[in-house]
Amino acid sequence: MNSGTDRKLTTILCADVAGYSRLMNKDEGETLSRLKAAREIFSDFITRYNGRIVNMTGDGLVCEFSSVVNAVQCAVEVQNRINEDNLSLSPADQMLYRIGINLGDVLIEGDDIFGEGVNVAARLEALAPVGGICISGSVFDQVKNKLPKHFEFLGNKTVKNIADPVPVYSLMLTEMPDVYKNATDSDLSSEDASQEETEDDRKIRGYVKRQAAFNRRATAFGAITLLLFIINMATSPDYWWFLWPAAGFAVSLIIQGIMIFRGPHHGKEWEERKINELKARGYKPRP
Template identity: 45%
Template sequence: MERAKRRLAAIMCADVAHYSRLMEQDEDGTLNRLKTYRSIMSSLTARHSGRIVNTWGDAVIIEFSSVIEAVQCAVEIQNELSHKNAELPDATRMEFRIGLNLGDIMIEGDDIYGDGVNVAARLQELAPKGGIMLSQSVYDQVRTKLALGFEPLGPKQVKNVSEPVQTFSVRLGGRNSPETAGSEEDDLQDTAEPNSSGNWEKDTQAVANGFEQARRWIRSQPRRVQSCVFMIGFFFVLNLLTSGLSTLWFVWPSLPFGMMLVWHLIAGRRGDKLPIHPHRPD
């Protein structure tokens, strides 16, 4: 018997939250949205040198040779789909759960098997809607290499895996954390004591998180958008150094760049779509 080929790979498993409910409400609309969202995922997968291994129903399995590329791709997928969902009513939004694992896999033709795939699939089941769940092996590789926030969620016992799996959630603007509801209650308690040192530290952390999110957003944009943002920031800093805030003259030289920025953002949404890559039928 021929021995199965093996290799180390980063595996992404994704599927749609509450897919059956969406299909029950509107089969044609849900199927069309699924095709659109999959074309976005296919384009981003190709950009990050990944390979779509399989699709069935609402699920997708993707293989990457680089764990860094896998996590970056997952973040871009969730950000892009979040923008698409923002245009839809709540009842029709299609949110994916994503699980990522780095592990040994077996290869048979174009298909892959093994615990490396099984763990990724179980992590996907644990992920919140619109969120990303990582295994320990993925977290260890990316925690110091990517400008992302991570939330350790501890060991989880998952189906068909003997040992508990250490899990980490990727913070995407706070919307994908399973602990969001609890943290909002904590925010209300903290704001009740505006003079406490704990609240000051929380405000400082919130500002730092805001700057970090803005920096990640700028880095994810095309160069033409980054150039416009840079020029607007340049004139603003020059204004502060020369006139302080008493005279805000930076608005006028920044106006053309602001108009170009708005145009690029609108045109990017409408016209900069990457070509659709074929995928295996369900």
């Protein structure tokens, strides 16, 4: 065992149960039993493909492979096996995994590994479809001509705590293409869904909430203004005093609207997002 700290290039596979909190809340005993069975499946295939389990924490698993091809083949075998075992269950009862794979440099401390290489694999796992696999661009470069699989480029994704956008590919499980269509993110608990959102997802969700709050505020101001108009007409029709509070409401709404609706369309974040979109499309500037 290496008691010091060293570095190496390795292939990291991260896996996690989709909707684990919901399943535990429904039936703790049954969920734990099925989790143990799934771990045995992982362990068997990881050993078969010469991998090593780094740790198993809760419903998650981290392992490493010296071969990128072996890591992807192992992930495919595991997902097909687990997905097939869940076919007879209703979508609400299925225990399906997400898997993310990255090739990266890691820190070694004892039997554990740390660093950005591991963090990227964890972010890819969160981006993967239920029952599916996402891989980084570094993994894709190594396996694209070695495995007869279909890879779909999902774009350069900005993920939490990673400085540069990560090229992300989804690997199609061609043996069972429809297996995880019934299990969607709507089946997950709000706790799991919030943990699996990317930084961009959270920003978009916040922007939509601000828009919704603005719309509710505008509706309330409109109703108050109408009520004041009715009272004004009934009590003093010769003096339109209701226009003063209505003007105050209007100015407040205009300021709030400018602050909300200009946000996502301007500034550095918008520019960086557009640059990443153009790069993902292979855009080439004119000479």
